[in-house]
Amino acid sequence: MxxxxxxxxxxxxxxxxxxxxxxxxxxxxxxxxxxxxxxxxxxxxxxxxxxxxxxxxxxxxxxxxxxxxxxxxxxxxxxxxxxxxxxxxxxxxxxxxxxxxxxxxxxxxxxxxxxxxxxxxxxxxxPRTAKWNELENVFGVYLSQANAGRLGAAQAMEKANREIEAVRERAE
Amino acid sequence: MRSPIPEGVKWAGPAVALLFALSVYPLAYSVKVSLTAPGGGFTLRNYTRLLSDEFFHAAAAQTLFYTSAALIVEFLLGLGLALLADSLLRGRGLFRAGLLAPMLLPPVVAAVIWRLMYNPQFGVLNGTLRVLGIDTSKITWTSGEGSAMLSVLLVDIWEWTPFIFLLLSAGLQAIPAEPYEAARVDGASAWQVLRDVTLPLLRPTILLALVLRAMDLMRIFDQIFILTQGGPGFATETVSLYIYRTAFRFFNFGYAAAMSFVGLAVTTILTRSLIRLINPRRTR
Incomplete structure (x- = not known):
């Protein structure tokens, strides 16, 4: 917390x-x-x-x-x-x-x-975006998984990047 | 002169109108929202997205795990405690009152109490372990990816086992003495009495307890929200939490509504399966 x-x-x-x-x-x-x-x-x-x-x-x-x-x-x-x-x-x-x-x-x-x-x-x-909460959530989830050792750092960031792109595409 | 409106409509009308305004209309509206594209117009995108959304899959898997684990443990503990209470000759009332105490707390209050107890630095759990000479530096309860789910499960088991105990206890008291007397005359062992007399006669109550708890567990929200907010990361995220986050943090009401309807369908199917499993003769 x-x-x-x-x-x-x-x-x-x-x-x-x-x-x-x-x-x-x-x-x-x-x-x-x-x-x-x-x-x-x-x-x-x-x-x-x-x-x-x-x-x-x-x-x-x-x-x-x-x-x-x-x-x-x-x-x-x-x-x-x-x-x-x-x-x-x-x-x-x-x-x-x-x-x-x-x-x-x-x-x-x-x-x-x-x-x-x-x-x-x-x-x-x-950069200002109305989708910030969702982007922050995606980044936080994968960062936490990397921190816990469930994913490697590079793999976690790749997944976060892919998901963030998906959030941006949905917003367009 | 008689009114052209039938009496029944006059009496039932206000209640039906209220039900329509508070229940039917919002439900129909949320169906419409789930089928509406952000720019307007019909879309199934909110439903097709469910197939590829890894977060939703993870939340659904965790909800199923949470529901199954809590249901099994709460049922076994509740049944054991109900049998124990039923066998007590003295102090049965005190035993029952003591066991029911956790259930009387609002879930939010129970969760706040446990959150304080789980605090790795100041909580009573790690404090007690430290007094016993145990190194608690790696015992983080709700903060650990591995331990968070077990920690929230423990709170649910603590709070809701008494509910199962209460129902099964009432069911046990409703069983007449004659079948037990007949079983004793026939020389049945304690295990045989439990298997062939108690459990079959308790089946309707068991069914009721399991169905009520299963439906409650599948929409679990408040305890986890207070204890971990679905974290760390996504470790304790359930479908209800994800729906809440999608609707009220990401402001995507269409997708949240779609998830709610799928959750409702899954809950209905699982509950009916549970009824069929326990009571195969009454499947209609």
């Missing part, structure tokens, strides 16, 4: 993982973590250039039909303001601004900040 990933790292019963930024802040908190000061952070690896992949991101959006577009815009500007982002970061939430990632005080608290900033600067959004 994805939600169990962070506790395993915090309890030192896992070696490494991909993690959401909102789970990372606890890693450096000795009250919550057995690995404070003993863990390294880095951006997601990529075969083409470092840090291209991204796990995902949460967004503020304003619905096109919203009757309060201006008010919503004002709220977003307020919520992502450096002052609010700093306050949120002190509660463990990941900032959205470079200036907050470079804040000396916060850098002392959160060792993952430089890696998180590097990740944000190099991450590239995947």
């Amino acid at each position: 994805p939600i169990e990933v962070a506790p395993h790292l915090l309890q030192s019963s896992a070696v490494m993982s991909f993690n959401w930024p909102s789970w990372v802040s606890a890693m450096d908190d000795p009250a919550k973590s057995k690995i404070a000061g003993k863990i390294e952070f880095t951006a997601m690896p990529s075969a083409r250039r470092p840090g291209v992949a991204g796990l995902g991101a949460w967004l503020f959006t304003i619905p096109r039909a919203s009757p309060n577009v201006e008010l919503a815009r004002e709220f977003i500007l307020w919520a992502t303001d450096a002052k609010q982002m700093r306050a949120a970061a002190l509660l463990g939430y990941p900032p959205t601004r470079g200036s907050v990632f470079l804040d000396e005080d916060l850098l002392g608290r959160y060792g993952a900040f430089p890696a998180q900033l590097a990740s944000l600067e190099t991450a590239r959004s995947r």
